[in-house]
Amino acid sequence: MKKRFLIPALLFLPLLSACGTQKDDDALVLRVCNWEEYIDLGDWDEEETIDLESGDILGENPLYEDFEEWYFETYGQKVRVEYSCFGTNEELYNMLTLGDKFDLVCPSEYMIMKLMSEEQLLPYSAGFRDEEIPENYYVRNVSPFIREKFDGHEIGGHSWSEYAAGYMWGVTGLLYDPEVVDKETVSSWNALLDPSLCRRVTVKDNVRDAYFPAVAAVKAEKLTDPAFTSADDYSERLEEEMNDCSEETVAAALDFLQSAKDNAYSFETDSGKADMVSGKVLANLQWSGDAVYAMDQAEEDELYLAYSVPEECTNLWFDGWVMLKDGIAEEPGKQQAAEAFVNFLSRPDNAVRNMYYIGYTSVISGGTDGDAIYEYLDWTYGTEEEEGVDYNLSWFFDGEGEESGDYVLFTDEEQLDRQLFAQYPTPEVMERSSIMRYFDTEANARINRMWINVRCFNINRLPVAVRAGALVLCIAVLGGLVFLKLKKRA
Numbered sequence: 001m002k003k004r005f006l007i008p009a010l011l012f013l014p015l016l017s018a019c020g021t022q023k024d025d026d027a028l029v030l031r032v033c034n035w036e037e038y039i040d041l042g043d044w045d046e047e048e049t050i051d052l053e054s055g056d057i058l059g060e061n062p063l064y065e066d067f068e069e070w071y072f073e074t075y076g077q078k079v080r081v082e083y084s085c086f087g088t089n090e091e092l093y094n095m096l097t098l099g100d101k102f103d104l105v106c107p108s109e110y111m112i113m114k115l116m117s118e119e120q121l122l123p124y125s126a127g128f129r130d131e132e133i134p135e136n137y138y139v140r141n142v143s144p145f146i147r148e149k150f151d152g153h154e155i156g157g158h159s160w161s162e163y164a165a166g167y168m169w170g171v172t173g174l175l176y177d178p179e180v181v182d183k184e185t186v187s188s189w190n191a192l193l194d195p196s197l198c199r200r201v202t203v204k205d206n207v208r209d210a211y212f213p214a215v216a217a218v219k220a221e222k223l224t225d226p227a228f229t230s231a232d233d234y235s236e237r238l239e240e241e242m243n244d245c246s247e248e249t250v251a252a253a254l255d256f257l258q259s260a261k262d263n264a265y266s267f268e269t270d271s272g273k274a275d276m277v278s279g280k281v282l283a284n285l286q287w288s289g290d291a292v293y294a295m296d297q298a299e300e301d302e303l304y305l306a307y308s309v310p311e312e313c314t315n316l317w318f319d320g321w322v323m324l325k326d327g328i329a330e331e332p333g334k335q336q337a338a339e340a341f342v343n344f345l346s347r348p349d350n351a352v353r354n355m356y357y358i359g360y361t362s363v364i365s366g367g368t369d370g371d372a373i374y375e376y377l378d379w380t381y382g383t384e385e386e387e388g389v390d391y392n393l394s395w396f397f398d399g400e401g402e403e404s405g406d407y408v409l410f411t412d413e414e415q416l417d418r419q420l421f422a423q424y425p426t427p428e429v430m431e432r433s434s435i436m437r438y439f440d441t442e443a444n445a446r447i448n449r450m451w452i453n454v455r456c457f458n459i460n461r462l463p464v465a466v467r468a469g470a471l472v473l474c475i476a477v478l479g480g481l482v483f484l485k486l487k488k489r490a
Helices: 013-020 063-075 089-097 109-117 137-141 144-152 189-193 207-218 234-242 247-263 272-278 288-300 333-345 348-358 372-381 419-423 427-431 441-455 464-489
Strands: 028-035 050-052 055-057 079-086 165-176 201-204 266-268 283-287 306-308 314-324 389-392 408-411
Touching (some): 050 348, 089 109, 109 314, 137 333, 137 348, 144 165, 165 207, 165 419, 189 207, 189 247, 201 207, 207 234, 207 247, 207 283, 207 441, 247 441, 272 283, 306 419, 333 348, 372 408
Parallel strands (some): 028 079, 201 266, 201 283
Antiparallel strands (some): 165 283
């Protein structure tokens, strides 16, 4: 499988949008805002054709342009997609706060929860969930595993499913070089403190992705205790522990992250992939989709990286499509167009296009509308070598787990630690996965103060005498500033 190099294409996104605004003045305008590098922009070479039993797949145009054509053919209404991008959930939220108007956006699970709690979202229509409607690809083809997660989590008495439709999902883990780093070392989040990885490991430079492994590490003994993992309500208890924002836990996480900062090569957002491929670092806290991208890139240089999900737990994350009241309410017809856009991306062949182009894992499993997703995995990871091993994917595709046997991929043994494992971890890994909720105002303030201490300066790590001197100095400086300000006013 070849992952495409996306940055040159993204440079032309403003041009594509500008070209779109010059045609069909009578068209309904659908304003869509998505993550950067998170949709198939087309322009594939013929040699990139994915030849599946259910039919060939080739991305020629951006998917949002193909949607415009499909929507007109299906509903007889012209629609023009104004497609734009954001870089982080917080950036998207700031854009909305500053007055930018969108109809359909794709934030992560905790931001979806926040927008739901603030009543900024419009619920999906009853028609969107009608499996008898031929164009409703999402409700018919979303993975049973994903459906259960969305149905089972609520905000204010409303399930995620009422307000959100999944797009991509994944877990967090440690990408590492197995030629240098022992698998046992990266089987725990405490690897971030391991002396053998001093200045050779990286940590994510955002509070949520750093806080989660910190909590897991400081609670490692409890989280791996058989009495805890075998409890009937293990999943619920795990989620409670991993969303603990008490002062005690935040303080312990602060100490852990301060030590991790001392041990790390860097705190990074996107450079970890390149640092792994170049050999600057040996281990990297990484989202599964970016881990797949890094493994593919490294393989081109005959460097074979591996992926580990620590034994304490992993963060199960989602990105999903939500409709904004402020945008949709301006024109009633937009809701149908927005829901149709989600359905179009959820058609199995289009889900394959996105997975191939961006490297992340779609929430779509197929089934009712064919097995294109599973065929694509077989096309990508399947082997005819006798030394291959069975890899059961039934937990994702039909929800039956080991009992099914209908979705068992015969693959190379190396994939047990590589791309296939990163995209579709084993059922054992998924059992110890946990969703991070959004934090309320008090917890958010506490964790943000902790993060400032981690990234900037933590006076509590100084010796008592030095700490006292620093405090006196700070008071003197502040006093001097106040004096000057008062003098200036006089």
